[in-house]
Amino acid sequence: MTIHTAGAPTAGAKTTRTRYLILAMLFLVTTINYADRATISIAGPEIKKLLGLSPVEMGYVFSAFAWSYVLAQLPGGWLLDRFGSKVTYFFSILLWSLFTLVQGTVGFFTGGMAVAMLFTLRLLVGAAEAPSFPGNSRITSAWFPTAERGRAAAIFNSAQYFATVLFAPLMGWLVHTYGWQSVFYVMGCLGVVTAFVWTRTIYAPKDHPGVSAQELAYIEAGGALVDLDAPKGSAAPAAARMDTWGCIKELLGCRMLLGVYIGQYCITTLTYFFLTWFPVYLVQERHMTILKAGFVAALPAVAGFLGGVLGGYVSDRLIKRGYSLTVARKAPIVGGMLMSMCMILCNFVSADWLVVGIMSLAFFGKGIGALGWAVVSDTSPKEAGGLSGGLFNTFGNTAGITTPIVIGYILQGTGSFSGALVFIGANAAMAIFCYLFIVGEIKRFDFTQSHRQPSLIPAA
Numbered sequence: 146m147t148i149h150t151a152g153a154p155t156a157g158a159k160t161t162r163t164r165y166l167i168l169a170m171l172f173l174v175t176t177i178n179y180a181d182r183a184t185i186s187i188a189g190p191e192i193k194k195l196l197g198l199s200p201v202e203m204g205y206v207f208s209a210f211a212w213s214y215v216l217a218q219l220p221g222g223w224l225l226d227r228f229g230s231k232v233t234y235f236f237s238i239l240l241w242s243l244f245t246l247v248q249g250t251v252g253f254f255t256g257g258m259a260v261a262m263l264f265t266l267r268l269l270v271g272a273a274e275a276p277s278f279p280g281n282s283r284i285t286s287a288w289f290p291t292a293e294r295g296r297a298a299a300i301f302n303s304a305q306y307f308a309t310v311l312f313a314p315l316m317g318w319l320v321h322t323y324g325w326q327s328v329f330y331v332m333g334c335l336g337v338v339t340a341f342v343w344t345r346t347i348y349a350p351k352d353h354p355g356v357s358a359q360e361l362a363y364i365e366a367g368g369a370l371v372d373l374d375a376p377k378g379s380a381a382p383a384a385a386r387m388d389t390w391g392c393i394k395e396l397l398g399c400r401m402l403l404g405v406y407i408g409q410y411c412i413t414t415l416t417y418f419f420l421t422w423f424p425v426y427l428v429q430e431r432h433m434t435i436l437k438a439g440f441v442a443a444l445p446a447v448a449g450f451l452g453g454v455l456g457g458y459v460s461d462r463l464i465k466r467g468y469s470l471t472v473a474r475k476a477p478i479v480g481g482m483l484m485s486m487c488m489i490l491c492n493f494v495s496a497d498w499l500v501v502g503i504m505s506l507a508f509f510g511k512g513i514g515a516l517g518w519a520v521v522s523d524t525s526p527k528e529a530g531g532l533s534g535g536l537f538n539t540f541g542n543t544a545g546i547t548t549p550i551v552i553g554y555i556l557q558g559t560g561s562f563s564g565a566l567v568f569i570g571a572n573a574a575m576a577i578f579c580y581l582f583i584v585g586e587i588k589r590f591d592f593t594q595s596h597r598q599p600s601l602i603p604a605a
Contacts, residue, residue: 161357164288164364168297170346171281174238175304177336178277179420180312181245182210184332185267186424187316188325193425195252195325196260204553207421209264211545214271218542221275222535223389225283231347234280238340241273246333249326278518279534286522286530287350290367292464295474298519299457303512305416306453309446313424317440370527392529392592396536399590402524404583408478409517409541411576415485417548418569419445419508422562430562431497441501448505452512456481460516471587474520475580477513484510485573492563514576517541526590533590544572 185192185207193203224233244266251263281301289297312332319327348354350361350371365371396402423445427438456477463473488507491500517537525533548569555564 161355161360163353163356163360164293164297164350166355167284167288167347167353168300170343171284171301172304172307174234174339174343175277175281175301176308176311177238177332177339178241178274179305179308180316181241181270181332181336182274183309183313183420184245184248184316184328185210186421187313188320188328189421189425190428191320191325192263196256196263198260200556201550201553202260203425204421204549204551204556206260206264206267207549207553208546209267210271210274211417211542211549212271213268214275214545215539215542217272217275218279218535218539219393219532220535222279222529222532222538225276225280225534226529226532229349230280230284230287231344231349233276234347235340235343237273237276237280238336238343241270241277242333242336242340244269244273244333245329245336247329249329249333252324252326275535275538278538279530282518282521282525282534282537283530284347285518286370286525286527288364288369289522290364290369291470291523292367292461294368294522295460295464295516295519296454296457298522299453299460299516302515302518303450303453303457306446306449306508306512309419310443310450313442313446314440317438317442321434370530389532392526392532393536395592396526396529396533396590400583401585401587402533402536402590404579404585405517405520405524406537406540408576408579408584409537410544411572411579412478412482412511412514412517413541413544414548414572415508415511415569417545418552418565419449420545421549422552422556422565423504426562426565431500433497441497444501445504445508449508449512452481452509453515454512456513456516457519459513460519469586470523471585474516474523474587475584478516478580479514479577481510481512481514482573482577485514486570489566489570492566511573520587523587524590526592528592 189203189207192198192206198206221233221237248263248266248270251259251266254262282298285294285297285301316328316332319331350356350364350369361371397406424438424442427433427441433441460473460477463476464470485507487503487510490503494500494503518534521534521537522530551568552562552565555568556562
């Protein structure tokens with residue numbers, strides 16, 4: 146196994162900043178992505194009453210998205226490497242938006258049929274969204290030099306909080322005013338429009354009509370993988386020539402990457418608590434109305450968004466000041482997870498304003514520590530960035546299966562969210578352990594063998 150460190154960017158003129166337009170589009174798409182995931186949590190209390198679901202049954206409905214999302218990660222990563230980011234991501238946005246829209250029709254059914262239809266549609270949304278974050282990581286790797294990549298990854302990742310800031314109050318108002326079905330109709334239509342905007346915005350660095358030669362040279366010198374998507378007219382892309390299972394085996398055999406993958410599972414546990422049970426916690430445990438819960442949920446999300454942007458800034462700043470990539474990435478992650486553990490204190494306070502303040506601090510820390518995608522961009526082998534991102538997201542979003550279900554059982558068994566908050570805090574502690582004692586030095590991973598199938602390699 147060979148590992149090397151990406152070089153720092155060289156100084157040079159930058160007559161365009163097209164990469165920031167690309168980043169803005171990633172931020173927009175990821176905002177809609179997370180808003181579509183959160184539709185079920187905002188509509189959840191009304192759906193729970195309408196269908197008469199127990200906490201455990203609701204936990205399984207909440208988890209449906211993640212079952213297919215996890216199973217589709219490796220196929221999604223392979224599709225990205227095989228067909229490129231632009232095309233694969235376009236169909237991902239279009240399909241998940243259509244499936245979100247159709248969820249609004251569940252209200253026309255009753256009983257077991259309604260539950261089965263809702264569960265199935267959540268499965269379809271999850272499968273369709275699978276290429277999204279590996280795609281974000283892949284596009285960031287192609288467009289941003291190493292010393293800017295932490296900030297770029299933190300910005301698109303912070304969209305998960307911005308989605309709540311922007312859409313939780315809107316969705317709470319829609320449910321209150323027009324019924325829970327309206328949430329799915331509005332978000333689905335918005336996603337379909339965004340899919341077609343994507344096709345006019347996203348290009349590979351060497352294909353973008355607005356990028357200058359100076360900017361292209363700058364990002365390439367700084368470690369951007371500008372040739373990540375095969376040029377037009379070239380031979381079959383690398384993903385078509387690779388031994389996929391051999392790649393997976395070697396990626397999982399790398400202690401550094403395995404530590405990153407497991408750490409992401411723990412960090413994503415916090416994400417899925419926020420995306421699924423948090424509004425229910427506010428309504429059931431703190432006795433807020435669904436309208437108030439929609440607005441209150443936006444406050445920790447604002448903190449998470451600010452923390453996400455700050456974490457990326459601090460990480461890149463440390464690199465520019467001469468600190469190693471390992472220190473620059475690990476310090477915000479460990480510090481952020483320590484702050485996230487404070488949510489356990491909500492079990493010992495009763496004032497709503499204090500609960501919101503503690504949750505805001507916890508999600509501020511979670512935002513600071515959400516640098517996993519920057520680490521993936523720094524460490525993934527260039528031949529299999531989509532595959533490595535798919536594995537990373539597979540581990541991370543397994544938490545989307547376990548978290549809603551575990552919390553459902555805790556809630557049904559105890560009648561309280563106290564144990565659930567301890568469970569979330571323990572996962573933050575485990576993430577710290579992974580980065581301090583398993584990951585080791587953060588460097589680019591290279592395969593020890595080519596994993597190519599000789600019969601598929603075209604003649605020179």
